Amino acid sequence: AQKITQTQPGMFVQEKEAVTLDCTYDTSDPSYGLFWYKQPSSGEMIFLIYQGSYDQQNATEGRYSLNFQKARKSANLVISASQLGDSAMYFCAMRELRDNYGQNFVFGPGTRLSVLP
């Protein structure tokens, strides 16, 4: 079963505008973490932002914020003031705890964001 869903294969946004990338997840664990990663054309995976399931406030990191709606099981990424360098693939991921040591990450299919000048 798909645990992470990203319904937008591709998105376009005008430079300097804000954009929301959707992510919904499925888990029965009471404790989990949600992450967003960026993969530019150069190929590396860059960690952007993290939200813990017990965190009361939405996570923010500079121009990135995570719109966490626990009841809806959604963790959308909001990028404000888009820049040309934001063009990349964006992956939503969920950490599941297996035991005291083990943890596993499940990735969504990704959304390709293109920022237009």
Added chain:
Amino acid sequence: EAGVTQFPSHSVIEKGQTVTLRCDPISGHDNLYWYRRVMGKEIKFLLHFVKESKQDESGMPNNRFLAERTGGTYSTLKVQPAELEDSGVYFCASSQHHPRGDSPLHFGNGTRLTVT
């Protein structure tokens, strides 16, 4: 601190040959993961080491893939014999152990494997 490093960055081999990928995690990170992204598809989990032990290898596609992490430091992923469908980008990632498990993954730049 040095990040996760992977070697080689690119590898082109013929079907039936053997390839070994290497990953050096961030020093002190007990958790090491291998992932694979086949062209145009999502990132798939392959396996997870905690120190030198295989915590979860449920994502390994078949017995042509062998991963090791001797001494709990660097890891190797060997594909023998390689098939065309093995082509893709192989990512390695590491993370610290944290009591709440909040630590994010730190990724390497990946190894792009092409099997011809």
